[in-house]
Amino acid sequence: MTDSPAFCAALQICVLVSPAPRVVHERHISLPAGSTVQQALTCSGLESDFPELELGNAALWVLGVWGRKTMPGHVLRDLDRVEFYRPLTVDPKVARRERFQKQGTQRAGLFAKRRAGAKAGY
Structure with missing residues (x-):
């Protein structure tokens, strides 16, 4: 065997x-x-x-x-x-927050493509 x-x-x-x-x-x-x-x-x-x-x-x-x-x-x-x-040099959550603040709310997330006359957040 x-x-x-x-x-x-x-x-x-x-x-x-x-x-x-x-x-x-x-x-x-x-x-x-x-x-x-x-x-x-x-x-x-x-x-x-x-x-x-x-x-x-x-x-x-x-x-x-x-x-x-x-x-x-x-x-x-x-x-x-x-x-x-390797160890992380920057906390991913902090880096994401900083990127979001830098690019602003106009071009990111749910608010990027809003219809004319639509309610805020939709």
Whole structure:
């Protein structure tokens, strides 16, 4: 039974990190079955290329597998994609409010296309 593909198969994992906007570094690695997110980071070599990815700085970076937040001890499956997300520099709610205030109410939201003579808000 030990020579079946399920026991011998290595996991094909893709590790992604984006240290700056529009810059993505991608590594494809093979790991033994039962490997974790932390082992994927170590084997990918991205930790040595980007020292800020060190798992001690976990408060700054968020780990994810296929867009879902995860922990360093998460056990990976074949063809998983491990992602490292930068911390947000601006709160998305604040940025949206500032954009709305800058463009005004005339061109945004429900009030953008109002019929002549219509009540306010319709």
